[in-house]
Amino acid sequence: MTPSLTRSLLAERHRPTLESATRALRERGHFSAFSDNPRDYPREAGAAAFEALTQRRFDLDQPGTDAWVGGEVSPYGIPLGISYPHPDPEVLLPAMRAALPAWRDAGPEARALVCAEILARLADRTAELAHAVMHTTGQGYAMALQAGGPNALDRGLEAVAAALEAQTAHPAQAEWTRPRGRHEPLRIASTFTPVPRGVALLVGCRTFPTWNGYPGLFASLATGNPVLVKPHPRAVLPLALTVATARRVLAEAGFDPQLVALAAEGENEYSARALAVRDEVRIVDYTGSSAFGDWLEENAGQARVFTEKSGVNTVLVDSTDHYGGLLPNLAFSLSLFSGQMCTTPQNLLIPREGIETDQGHRSFDQVVADLAAAVEALLGDERRAASLLGAVAEPGVLSRLASAGETGEVALASREFAHPEFPEGRVRTPLLVRLDARQPDAERTLLAEWFGPVAFAVAVDSTAEALALLRRTLRERGALTVLGHTTSKEVEAALVEVCLDERAQLSLNLTGGVHVNQTAAFADYHGTGGNPAGNAALVDGAFVATRFHWAQVRRPA
Amino acid sequence: MTPSLTRSLLAERHRPTLESATRALRERGHFSAFSDNPRDYPREAGAAAFEALTQRRFDLDQPGTDAWVGGEVSPYGIPLGISYPHPDPEVLLPAMRAALPAWRDAGPEARALVCAEILARLADRTAELAHAVMHTTGQGYAMALQAGGPNALDRGLEAVAAALEAQTAHPAQAEWTRPRGRHEPLRIASTFTPVPRGVALLVGCRTFPTWNGYPGLFASLATGNPVLVKPHPRAVLPLALTVATARRVLAEAGFDPQLVALAAEGENEYSARALAVRDEVRIVDYTGSSAFGDWLEENAGQARVFTEKSGVNTVLVDSTDHYGGLLPNLAFSLSLFSGQMCTTPQNLLIPREGIETDQGHRSFDQVVADLAAAVEALLGDERRAASLLGAVAEPGVLSRLASAGETGEVALASREFAHPEFPEGRVRTPLLVRLDARQPDAERTLLAEWFGPVAFAVAVDSTAEALALLRRTLRERGALTVLGHTTSKEVEAALVEVCLDERAQLSLNLTGGVHVNQTAAFADYHGTGGNPAGNAALVDGAFVATRFHWAQVRRPA
Structure with a gap:
């Protein structure tokens, strides 16, 4: 079956955005691919879409679902009444692993284009996402829309652009010719393939599930790693919407939707602790308390662990x-x-x-x-x-x-x-x-x-x-x-x-409209990764370069 | 006192080499800054220089030397009779830390130029280094010269070039201007400084002390980290020569020579175990057995650990x-x-x-x-x-x-x-x-x-x-x-x-003059970092990007 989202269609839609984004990363001036003016989004339609999601199951058609869990209550007082698939990792993780080779073989540009399409589809759902963020995190509507939608999408795009840059820092093929005086020169033709580490686990946070989650999610996906999203049990919906959107786009583009999956957890299950140390899991992105962040850094030794923990500003x-x-x-x-x-x-x-x-x-x-x-x-x-x-x-x-x-x-x-x-x-x-x-x-x-x-x-x-x-x-x-x-x-x-x-x-000396607690994607780093508040910075070279390896194949030319 | 090695002199000498090296990294064709033809180097003079180092102390004028240690015996049967400074880390490490800020503030280009000068000075000592490598590792002279000298220097230069690229991926200053319709735009001027992690520890190996050691040494130094070199107790001399050369160049360029220091160890001291977990040490580069490599990865949690361990080819x-x-x-x-x-x-x-x-x-x-x-x-x-x-x-x-x-x-x-x-x-x-x-x-x-x-x-x-x-x-x-x-x-x-x-x-299908056990700097990756033989590849983006952080300062423009 030919995928409805062909490579050329995706390239036509998103290549200019990716080019602008990679240029912005190098220049670090103002750039945004998504308007953050709330008036550009239909609040009422978003509210209706959000309402339609509540009081029911959020089905993702994932393999290995062994229970339905969920107990979100809006900080504004409304129980959401949504239940989400709880996975049997023995079934879901192998399915995700199996999706890896084709995604790896698609190459960095195809992955970046698919990621850009996911971001664009999420942007289409901005007002809906804003309600989901508002009623899980407690943010006001305008902030939920801006920080939870376009600003988060920009951080995601930033990660995609950085990942693309890192994976195309040199050509995928190269010839090496070494002169040897009177002898024939030595000639080798090499191919270089960015190969992913394995399954990535995203451990979401309560207060900024998308803004803090998208960089890791998209950095991992763009570098070829399937991503298992384990949201905070009281802020599931924004990431469930994200996973649903990603799975749809992946399928439409001819890839296995198991590349992105949700792992909702039961009350007091603390499933991240078990998932993070599984052998399939080779990347962990985490935002949250220092206690669990430190635990992850110390215990998930089979994985690269990226943390944003607590600090004192x-x-x-x-x-x-x-x-x-x-x-x-x-x-x-x-x-x-x-x-x-x-x-x-x-x-x-x-x-x-x-x-x-x-x-x-x-x-x-x-x-x-x-x-x-x-x-x-x-x-x-x-x-x-x-x-x-x-x-x-x-x-x-x-x-x-x-x-x-x-x-x-x-x-x-x-x-x-x-x-x-x-x-x-x-x-x-x-x-x-x-x-x-x-x-x-x-x-x-x-x-x-x-x-x-x-x-x-x-x-x-x-x-x-x-x-x-x-x-x-x-x-x-x-x-x-x-x-x-x-x-x-x-x-x-x-x-x-x-x-x-x-x-x-x-x-x-901030005295105007820029505030210390806000950073802009493409221009500002969020964190340094170099003090006890976390080991990762959004989005620096280390944040993407460590998510893949280079596999070289040498052949006589 | 004006340093004898001025910035402009270093730039004149080495900027073209750095430019060629960074271009080679991006193109991955043949490039070498150092001839590996043994006939280009004076074997007899090298032998004499090597002889002159034996049967005596190798003084480096380091602070905190509490003993003189050494017991190298050439695999060719000759005891070298050299003793090296054994450090008191309580004295040496603070001196190294104190050298960091000025080195950091010098910026990436100055650091790369100084590193290039160190490499050039080492190249001047190629025949001497070849004898030192031969009589510690057991390599034949031609191989000791090639792999221990120019090929190692090329790997070091590769690391310097990769570090420079990573630290200059975007400008050191940038302006961010966000339009706001009828309002005045928001304007921020930012500076971006690559800041080092801390002291780097290089744990050298027996068989290829320079070839396996230079990438980590120069990647750390070029990204602003002082480097403490802990050689294998039976292959000290090649790295001691390296440290001596680096210290001399640093001093001539007006920097603190404590930026590179030697930590020779006593017989059966296994000092790497104690050094690697010290709080000052934030980077560890290691080549050697899987047992100790695994130990480092598990125990030196305060540091980034780069390993090349054993595998089965x-x-x-x-x-x-x-x-x-x-x-x-x-x-x-x-x-x-x-x-x-x-x-x-x-x-x-x-x-x-x-x-x-x-x-x-x-x-x-x-x-x-x-x-x-x-x-x-x-x-x-x-x-x-x-x-x-x-x-x-x-x-x-x-x-x-x-x-x-x-x-x-x-x-x-x-x-x-x-x-x-x-x-x-x-x-x-x-x-x-x-x-x-x-x-x-x-x-x-x-x-x-x-x-x-x-x-x-x-x-x-x-x-x-x-x-x-x-x-x-x-x-x-x-x-x-x-x-x-x-x-x-x-x-x-x-x-x-x-x-x-x-x-x-x-x-x-290698059937000619290229062999599976040889890789060329700038063209070939050594290892992937993605299988149990090690977590690092020479020299990929991850090898350099994780050695520094970006510190941003935002000011209203």
């Missing part, structure tokens, strides 16, 4: 020439998705003597009060606040909020916020706690991750002390982001030095 | 259209350095019904007899044989030879060979043993590595059985090389399929 405030921009920018970063981003700042280090600003000297107390006021101003409009904050994904965040309030003096209390649309939603505003670095227990507080809407305004003796605390935090706990505010070239240089030494990503 | 003989070329080609591969290469074939799988050749049908017995005769013919000339065979490095090889002879019927006995120049040398000719795959213990024999001059001519029921045995060998033991001889397109396709599936490098 720091803001160092030394001085600013745009105080009026610093405050709303930071308030936004603390409030967005109620601080449930791995990139949200936690520790705000501020000299106890205050800081110099374009509005004159500001005391420590004043800065804290101004920041609290900026958060309140940002969240003053109820509809906007609801969209910005989203809902709290994990109930554990609520108890963490309560404990955090006891670590110091509350500068801004976390409020329970009545969502205008979903009265059952768990919505909380950010908590800002004042701490003094001299307090005996401050260190223990500041070197822990308080995932959720928790920030500490920390009085430090000096910028030098702040730099030392930053260095220690990065070394011991790692971070996805560091933000510095300073007008001093010396302090800036010292901040850069610390971040290079400890391998952390640094943003400086 | 197979030759599958199905048919040939150049029987007269097959025999001497294979005889050479078995004899070169008396089989002490990680790439030497071990199991020769031949259908028991015999094979079709351009000289008509040849029975199994005939093929084995013809091969034995080809080996004897190759080694008929005493001087040539001495140069080709070299000496046996490890006494353990001799007992292994004896055991191997008991596994089956000896088709060609290993002879003790009186070296014309070094009567004390341990020189042995290859042993060829006939085995039948049906023998009950054949499997145990064939799935073990018999490092040294040991080959098994194995009668198999059919080519299909040979392919199955090859697949099993690759899966369970791995291999650096596979060689196939066939005139059948179907058998060739099946061989390719097995090697792609099991991620092994394949050579086909």
Whole structure:
């Protein structure tokens, strides 16, 4: 049977996008293949499509399904009532392995084109995906659409482009001719084939299942590896939609749909632990807690393990020439998705003597009060606040909020916020706690991750002390982001030095529409892979180059 | 003090070489920056330089030297009498760490230029290095010169070029401008700095200290990591010369010589075990036994570990259209350095019904007899044989030879060979043993590595059985090389399929001057990194991309 998606059709559709994407990777300027303007997507149709998925089985026609599992409840209060296939790995994994050779033999360009088609089909379902992300993660609709849809698709495309570049870094055939003086030259003709490592396991996370999942998924698939997707048990739907879309496209393109499969897990099954150490599994991508990330790095020795774990993100405030921009920018970063981003700042280090600003000297107390006021101003409009904050994904965040309030003096209390649309939603505003670095227990507080809407305004003796605390935090706990505010070239240089030494990503003096917790595909790296917050960066050369090997065949020419 | 090796001087000397090298990597044709014709190097002067190093201390002026150790005895019978600095890691490692920031800040091009100068200085010492390699590894002089000198330098240059490419895959600065309709566009200016992982540990091997050592050494150094070189205790001198040369060049170029240091070990100290798990050590490169390689992969979790371990190399003989070329080609591969290469074939799988050749049908017995005769013919000339065979490095090889002879019927006995120049040398000719795959213990024999001059001519029921045995060998033991001889397109396709599936490098129908145990830098990959013989390939993208991270600094533009 001729596949309906022929190679030439795919090439016509996607080659220009792939070319633009690989160029963007090399130039690192602005590039996006997918609009992230919510108005470009039909919200009502998306809601209807989402509704149609709920209260039923999500069938993927996978081999070896031995149970139907699922118990997602939207952080906005709605049980989704969807059940997903739970696999018998003894059946599913061999089926996935069997799909590998044809996918490998298709070559890097064909794989990239198929991946691009999967991304395009997912883009067609953006509004539906947005609802799925919203009602599993708790993100507000606009954010769920942007971060869960187009921004995630761009990160996926970035991985596809990087994988294509790595696999076409040199020709697939080459001739080697070595002169030998009066003798005939030696001649060898070689073929070079990128060969995949084996089955890749994607262990999805709760809060950003697509944005954090797509890079690994598409990097593995584009380099020839079948991908088994094990979503977080309370954020299955976005990845189930992804798997369904990928399987359909693969089949239409004439490939075995078993190349991408879903492994939903039962309540308290923790199936990733068993799957990650299976011999078939040769790649693991993981986003989540440091505890399990460390376990994977130590125990899944048969696989390459790519982790994004937890860290402690720091803001160092030394001085600013745009105080009026610093405050709303930071308030936004603390409030967005109620601080449930791995990139949200936690520790705000501020000299106890205050800081110099374009509005004159500001005391420590004043800065804290101004920041609290900026958060309140940002969240003053109820509809906007609801969209910005989203809902709290994990109930554990609520108890963490309560404990955090006891670590110091509350500068801004976390409020329970009545969502205008979903009265059952768990919505909380950010908590800002004042701490003094001299307090005996401050260190223990500041070197822990308080995932959720928790920030500490920390009085430090000096910028030098702040730099030392930053260095220690990065070394011991790692971070996805560091933000510095300073007008001093010396302090800036010292901040850069610390971040290079400890391998952390640094943003400086953000006072406008760019926020420390957001990165752009093709331009910005997410993480470095070089500090304790994770061993992988999205998307650098190491993220793709280690997913395949070169197999060379030499023949006399 | 102005360094005597200025950046512009280095650029003038080496930029053209680096450009040629990076182009060669992308094209994978023939390229070599260093002549490997022994006549281009002054043997007598090299011998004199080597002599001058013996019977004394090899001082490197390293901090933290707490003892002088060394007990090298040439496999040709000469004790070298050299002692080397043994480090106190508590002193040496902090000194190396302290050298890192300036080296990192120098940037990728400056590092590549300094590495190129180190390679050029080593090239100036080729004849001296050749003697050092010969009298530590046991290689014959010509091979020690070629493989230990220019071919190793080419592999080092290949690593430098690959590292430079990876670190300059995109600009060091970029601007990101995101349009926002009627609003001002968002603008961010970013800098991207490749930052090293930390101290790299090179664990050298006995038989090819430079050839197997230079790729890791130069890949790490070129990506900004200080390198601690822990040579095999009986093959220190080649790497000590390398370290001395590197330190001198670094100092002349204005960098801290502690960036490259030697860690010689005492007898039975096994210091690699302690060094590899130290927190400062973030990269380990290792060539040697599977036992310790596996240990490193499992235990040095704080580091990226690159291994080349042992494997079982197979030759599958199905048919040939150049029987007269097959025999001497294979005889050479078995004899070169008396089989002490990680790439030497071990199991020769031949259908028991015999094979079709351009000289008509040849029975199994005939093929084995013809091969034995080809080996004897190759080694008929005493001087040539001495140069080709070299000496046996490890006494353990001799007992292994004896055991191997008991596994089956000896088709060609290993002879003790009186070296014309070094009567004390341990020189042995290859042993060829006939085995039948049906023998009950054949499997145990064939799935073990018999490092040294040991080959098994194995009668198999059919080519299909040979392919199955090859697949099993690759899966369970791995291999650096596979060689196939066939005139059948179907058998060739099946061989390719097995090697792609099991991620092994394949050579086909070698009957001339190219041998399966030799690979050329820039054109050929050495290993794939994807089977149990090791997790690294020389030199692919993964070999360099995982040695550094990208640190980005974002500022409003």
